[in-house]
Amino acid sequence: MAQVVAIINQKGGVGKSTTAVNLSAALGMLGKRVLVVDFDPQGNATSGFGLDKDELKLDVYNALMDSTPIKETISHDATEGVDVAPATIQLAGAEIELVSVMARESVLRYVLEDVRDEYDFIFVDCPPSLGLLTVNALVAADSLLIPIQCEFYALEGLTKLLESMRMVKGRLNPTLDIFGVLMTMHDVRTTLSRQVVDEVREYFGDKVFESVIPRNVKLSEAPSHGLPVCLYAPTSKGAIAYDALAQEVVDRG
Ligand SMILES: Nc1ncnc2c1ncn2[C@@H]1O[C@H](COP(=O)(O)OP(=O)(O)OP(=O)(O)O)[C@@H](O)[C@H]1O
């Protein structure tokens, strides 16, 4: 049975999609079977794997809203071991249309039941908000992977995320837990980056991954080539960091 991990932080641009793509690809290389569910209408994880959004006939929206089996939306072997349930801008409609659906917070959970036994990991790349899509991810997930950018005010806003987590845990998903906290866009040259890492470690303790993702230009270039960094620039610092993270994720199980 797959472990369902939501990659979540309502703050924008902290490295959620970059982590969804590159961690999944690295796990695929380690022989794991991975499904990436793109749960953001921006579709950054979808294009990060080189899928052309204009050519997709079905996406996660169809699985959520018109009972299309999620299997029919999946693109297989985007990279070795990795399947993708893609998103297009169509998914933005779900945020509104879900409001009137029965058990609206649990739709993704039901949708994923169909594929859980086919993967080792299912990663849900969340949008930068705490709306109904994100709540669905919180209900569907076994655990959360929270990327935090190494910058001033890094912890700001996290209280809100943890509050949402507690709320969902209390009412709909009692076993929800934090899988890990990931420091992203770290710059070894700055004391600020070091301070932020220390501060986050103090707050989250051993939930914080040992692996820290450096700021690395190859990570920002790779999506425009539709490739994860392990294929675009396999010897880059970014690729090495995501490989190390993948190993850590396997060890944490
Ligand atoms: N470690 C890194 N080094 C350099 N650039 C990075 C790194 N991680 C992410 N980026 C770049 O920063 C931008 C934001 O990253 P990303 O899209 O992964 O964040 P996000 O949290 O998914 O954003 P959103 O909230 O909009 O979904 C992207 O342009 C990405 O290429």
Ligand SMILES: [Mg+2]
């Ligand atoms: Mg994103």
